Amino acid sequence: MAMKYLDKYPKDTAKGLWVVKPMWTVMKLFAKVIPRRSMTIMYPYEKEWIPDNYRGRPGLQFDKCVGCGLCARMCPTACICLVETTDDEGKKVKRPQVNLGRCMMCGYCAEYCPVDAMTVTPEIELAEYTREDLIYGPRRLRFEGVNEMMEVHIEEHLISNVQKGILDQPTSAFEVDRPVLEEAKCIGCQKCFKVCPVGAIEMYEAGVNEKGKPKKIPRIDTDKCICCKNCVDDCPKSCLHIKEVL
Amino acid sequence: MMPEPEIKLDSMNTDRMTVIMGPQHPFSHGLWTLKVEVDGEIVTDAEPIIGYLHRGWEKECENRTYPKIIPMADRLCYSASMTWSHIYCMTVEKALDVDIPDKAKYLRIVADEICRIQSHLMWLAAVGTDLGNLTVFLWAMREREFFLDLNVRLCGARMTTNYPRIGGVRNDTTEYFDRDCMRCVERFEKRLWDIIALVDDSSVFVSRMQGISRLTREQVANLGVTGPAMRGCGVDFDIRRDDPYDGYDEMDFEVPVLKEGDTYARYMVRIEEMFQSCEIIRQAMKKIQDMPRSAPYRLKVPSAVPEGTHFARLEDPRGESLMYLISDGTDKPYRLKVRSPIFVNVSAAKPMVQGCRIADVPAVMAMVDMCLGETDR
Numbered sequence: 166m167a168m169k170y171l172d173k174y175p176k177d178t179a180k181g182l183w184v185v186k187p188m189w190t191v192m193k194l195f196a197k198v199i200p201r202r203s204m205t206i207m208y209p210y211e212k213e214w215i216p217d218n219y220r221g222r223p224g225l226q227f228d229k230c231v232g233c234g235l236c237a238r239m240c241p242t243a244c245i246c247l248v249e250t251t252d253d254e255g256k257k258v259k260r261p262q263v264n265l266g267r268c269m270m271c272g273y274c275a276e277y278c279p280v281d282a283m284t285v286t287p288e289i290e291l292a293e294y295t296r297e298d299l300i301y302g303p304r305r306l307r308f309e310g311v312n313e314m315m316e317v318h319i320e321e322h323l324i325s326n327v328q329k330g331i332l333d334q335p336t337s338a339f340e341v342d343r344p345v346l347e348e349a350k351c352i353g354c355q356k357c358f359k360v361c362p363v364g365a366i367e368m369y370e371a372g373v374n375e376k377g378k379p380k381k382i383p384r385i386d387t388d389k390c391i392c393c394k395n396c397v398d399d400c401p402k403s404c405l406h407i408k409e410v411l
Numbered sequence: 412m413m414p415e416p417e418i419k420l421d422s423m424n425t426d427r428m429t430v431i432m433g434p435q436h437p438f439s440h441g442l443w444t445l446k447v448e449v450d451g452e453i454v455t456d457a458e459p460i461i462g463y464l465h466r467g468w469e470k471e472c473e474n475r476t477y478p479k480i481i482p483m484a485d486r487l488c489y490s491a492s493m494t495w496s497h498i499y500c501m502t503v504e505k506a507l508d509v510d511i512p513d514k515a516k517y518l519r520i521v522a523d524e525i526c527r528i529q530s531h532l533m534w535l536a537a538v539g540t541d542l543g544n545l546t547v548f549l550w551a552m553r554e555r556e557f558f559l560d561l562n563v564r565l566c567g568a569r570m571t572t573n574y575p576r577i578g579g580v581r582n583d584t585t586e587y588f589d590r591d592c593m594r595c596v597e598r599f600e601k602r603l604w605d606i607i608a609l610v611d612d613s614s615v616f617v618s619r620m621q622g623i624s625r626l627t628r629e630q631v632a633n634l635g636v637t638g639p640a641m642r643g644c645g646v647d648f649d650i651r652r653d654d655p656y657d658g659y660d661e662m663d664f665e666v667p668v669l670k671e672g673d674t675y676a677r678y679m680v681r682i683e684e685m686f687q688s689c690e691i692i693r694q695a696m697k698k699i700q701d702m703p704r705s706a707p708y709r710l711k712v713p714s715a716v717p718e719g720t721h722f723a724r725l726e727d728p729r730g731e732s733l734m735y736l737i738s739d740g741t742d743k744p745y746r747l748k749v750r751s752p753i754f755v756n757v758s759a760a761k762p763m764v765q766g767c768r769i770a771d772v773p774a775v776m777a778m779v780d781m782c783l784g785e786t787d788r
């Protein structure tokens with residue numbers, strides 16, 4: 166390897182420069198540059214091409230979203246909150262609403278969405294007249310023409326797999342991490358059952374509590390679970406915790 | 412050109428005056444103040460005043476989980492966003508004791524060097540305007556645009572990349588990234604010569620930089636100056652070569668070092684660094700292309716970091732940056748300390764501008780490549 170610039174340029178150039186040399190350089194560069202095509206565009210009339218993976222505002226696929234709230238918890242600026250709304254069949258559901266005035270376009274909401282409902286979109290022209298207009302409700306977040314490139318997937322490899330030499334099984338926390346229950350602590354309040362967005366928890370009769378009343382404890386369907394950690398956060402006795410597979 | 416007459420400070424009998432340059436001043440790229448004391452036209456004393464942009468970054472981190480800090484680390488410096496999030500991830504990886512896959516290492520190198528080139532171009536543009544040559548500004552910004560477009564192809568954002576992740580990188584290269592990257596680097600190497608000709612063949616430029624603000628090796632070492640400013644003073648040290656991290660030991664590149672120690676040497680070191688970065692990008696891209704498409708690039712890491720203190724350092728475009736992490740076993744850091752290269756470099760302002768003429772102060776301080784986001788945090 167050699168230096169490309171330092172070898173070529175003498176270090177005492179200033180002494181050898183007199184007024185004709187700079188003029189000559191400028192004329193040479195002028196002749197070289199003038200045939201090149203223009204680098205600027207007439208912005209509002211012409212627009213630059215933006216690739217699909219561009220991280221503009223977040224977009225939501227309303228029907229795919231399950232209302233788990235992981236995007237709201239992952240957002241570094243806390244600009245997402247879940248709001249009650251009705252879906253096409255009139256059922257009450259929870260969907261994210263984004264305050265774009267605070268959004269920093271980091272793309273975490275798209276990346277950490279377990280069902281790929283949240284996407285990044287190439288939409289960048291977001292100016293509005295009032296701050297309220299910057300709050301995008303779940304319906305307004307929809308983006309026409311969502312494609313594969315806009316969904317950000319997490320493709321992680323388990324450290325244990327890499328050590329064993331298995332390199333072709335990408336996975337993610339949503340596929341392998343599951344909550345586990347400490348049965349002794351559970352009081353059967355059913356909060357986790359109510360809060361699970363995908364209905365992966367069912368309550369079953371398991372003996373009696375200390376007062377002699379029948380007690381129900383949750384059973385977690387590991388296939389349905391998407392590891393959104395809602396049950397872990399809502400458990401009043403902290404008897405659920407996520408078991409991380411590494 | 413006539414040789415510079417020697418400047419004797421005592422012989423001139425003029426009134427001392429204090430000039431406050433900044434916080435809003437064309438030469439201060441960002442919000443900071445240089446309080447210079449002048450004796451006639453000669454600077455006798457200088458004191459940098461910083462802190463206008465303090466936003467409590469380090470404290471903010473203490474109530475965020477580890478992944479949420481990565482986009483914040485991007486915002487420490489907008490033109491070196493990739494290296495800042497890289498060093499944050501490196502620190503946490505050290506704490507977790509994970510070894511990231513090879514592909515992630517090379518992808519990080521590519522992104523790092525793209526970041527270095529675009530940061531140096533941003534600096535070149537700033538130097539151009541500081542020294543009164545708008546063409547250099549426009550051309551450097553034009554070339555920079557191509558590297559920002561490469562960033563978009565790679566990770567979807569122009570400047571705040573948010574690309575590295577704890578345990579790897581966000582995504583694999585997208586379609587056509589290899590092709591675009593090679594083309595862009597090749598084209599840039601040709602076009603950079605145009606800008607060099609514009610600067611180096613212009614006696615206006617060169618005479619304002621050559622022989623001004625000389626620092627010696629000893630001074631640089633005592634002041635803790637790092638980065639191109641240090642290498643321009645004859646200290647042969649680059650963390651990429653001397654304490655290699657994340658696959659830099661497999662790259663073959665030269666570290667430009669000049670003995671002059673003046674402003675012009677700092678300029679030359681940065682220009683050569685851009686050429687070397689192009690070379691590194693080429694080598695790293697070659698290694699990525701040789702790997703199968705399905706090679707792992709991201710590891711699944713635990714969310715809680717075991718108790719301990721760790722630090723990592725890397726070669727930022729501006730110098731040596733370091734992050735020091737104290738973790739307490741939870742999923743949030745107990746303390747995260749940032750060592751910003753500019754914070755240290757700007758404290759050397761006094762020896763740098765002492766004895767210069769006041770008109771040379773912008774030229775000298777432009778070589779520090781100020782970035783207030785990381786200095787004040």
Ligand code: SF4
Pocket residue numbers: 225229230231232233234235236237260261277278279280281282283
């Ligand atoms: S993470 Fe995805 S599924 Fe969950 S609420 Fe957000 S958009 Fe809906």
Ligand code: SF4
Pocket residue numbers: 223239240241242243244245263267268269270271272273274275
């Ligand atoms: S892009 Fe980032 S800041 Fe914006 S809503 Fe999504 S997670 Fe929040």
